[in-house]
Amino acid sequence: AQKVTQAQTEISVVEKEDVTLDCVYETRDTTYYLFWYKQPPSGELVFLIRRKSFDEQNEISGRYSWNFQKSTSSFNFTITASQVVDSAVYFCALSEAEDNAGNMLTFGGGTRLMVIP
């Protein structure tokens, strides 16, 4: 069974600080996909990134970066120089790539990030 754990339920940082959101996952599959979604106060879910299990390269997109480590089953998300607009709930999700199971997105409980001006 697949499982995603986001141990940090809530984080507060002061603007311009760096912050890392943790995500730990469990799966028995060798092929799987990991995702991050952002849910701002307006409520919509915004896709941020997708990473395949075979691709352990870290990725950077502007102030966002992701650190994927299979050895620790983690897919952490770092925001550099945080801004008030980064305040949102961030969800990590996992999809196993086997037939119908490949369509099941299992979400973590989310981390609420508050960036204080």
Add this chain to the structure above:
Amino acid sequence: DAGVIQSPRHEVTEMGQEVTLRCKPISGHDYLFWYRQTMMRGLELLIYFNNNVPIDDSGMPEDRFSAKMPNASFSTLKIQPSEPRDSAVYFCASSSQPTGHNQPQHFGDGTRLSIL
């Protein structure tokens, strides 16, 4: 490009009434998903369709819930009769390929449902 469109954005109704939530997926997407988000249970997949056919409805909480997809551009999630515990945000999402084949799901803005 238009994203996933859900209606209504908010719905408030009394217990026992029938509720119908609507979703228009992104054009060309042949996978459609319905999720429910609550404080207690987080984001849960209720049901998903492929090419208008329901594939997995194991997440549908009980017989009061039903979902249909009469064509590629429209789906409904119906609750009859509604109960206060059905209060939640309901999201519709679509994707162009199976999620496990490297395509993300794109979500609508959600319908915030309140059952009094």
